[in-house]
Amino acid sequence: MSLPHALLTALIERPHSSGLELARRFDKSIGHFWQASHQQIYRELGRLEADGLIASEAEAEARGRKRNYHVLPAGEQALRDWLGEADASTPLRDTLMVKLRADAVLGPERSDTPALIAAIEDRLTQHRDKLAQYESFAVRDMAHPDPDRAVRIRQLILQAGLRHESGWVETLEQALERLKVQNS
């Protein structure tokens, strides 16, 4: 349940953003570790406003029905309170692990291993792409001469992403290796 807090964060970072602007920025920054569709974002902005955590004004001289939002003091307070709440660790939850287990249980004869290998290779390229993307971010971000606190935190988040993706690449490469040995 972090979408509201992610939105508050994005709105403090750049006040007077509209729903669509937030959706676009989600895709490029926060979205790397917390995804949200524009429908979700509109719904949540409505709730945050109803709860008195943000406020908005309609912008004239704009297309559609553009509304610009900003965070109220109560919203900032809510965000600060939330920082201290403990949350349960995200458990590993991945369909590929289920597939591997299914393959093991079905056994080499009854399972369709070539198809599984194709599925794994597909996932592998996805993670390699993401990894390459993060690495290109890293070239920009890590070369900071005298990073302040905010920059150091961004670097930290990026490294978490790098570790995550390279971990998957490693796991999947190992899986392919082992599945292709077809004895017993």
Added chain:
Amino acid sequence: MSLPHALLTALIERPHSSGLELARRFDKSIGHFWQASHQQIYRELGRLEADGLIASEAEAEARGRKRNYHVLPAGEQALRDWLGEADASTPLRDTLMVKLRADAVLGPERSDTPALIAAIEDRLTQHRDKLAQYESFAVRDMAHPDPDRAVRIRQLILQAGLRHESGWVETLEQALERLKVQNS
């Protein structure tokens, strides 16, 4: 959407299991990478039976209204078909990353960093515990003399879990390190 397939897998591995038995086994094996509550499991067993992928018989001489399920040929086929389907990579999705970003955006004065540090330390112990648990599994599992295909796959899954948890431990330790340096 892997719960039905996880259940098929568990039922092929050990046929004539009841809903509760499956729920208990989920907690101990498949649950490490695909969690499900007993309510979910009962609901899904009902659907699988309605779809003709599994069948069940009521067991007399048992408490409650125990039913034992087994997989039908159509169920095994559905599982095999599913193995080849490509699935999208699980994107990183974690509240702590959101919190770190929120802290960075609020800045060292406005944010409540000590509370955040406490939250991170809490998470850190969770991941350390999980890691220790996996390591104890590894002692049993990796010491296999001549592992067959099924065992090799189990080892693979376990290593993925180990990588996942130790990755988080590393990330969180680094986060604490950086957050405790309070310049600028």
Added chain:
DNA sequence: ATTGTTTTTGCAACCCGTTGCAAAACATCG
């Protein structure tokens, strides 16, 4: 015998994420 406890199953409601679609306001171009 009745009262409670345990096992097993399951319903109902809610929240979040997803998908499909549409309305409002403006822009553009023939």
Added chain:
DNA sequence: CGATGTTTTGCAACGGGTTGCAAAAACAAT
């Protein structure tokens, strides 16, 4: 001007995951 497209907002419906609660059936206790 009218038709068509674009931007921005948003609704409706569905499905999975979560929580709370309860019914059915056997067993235990006093």
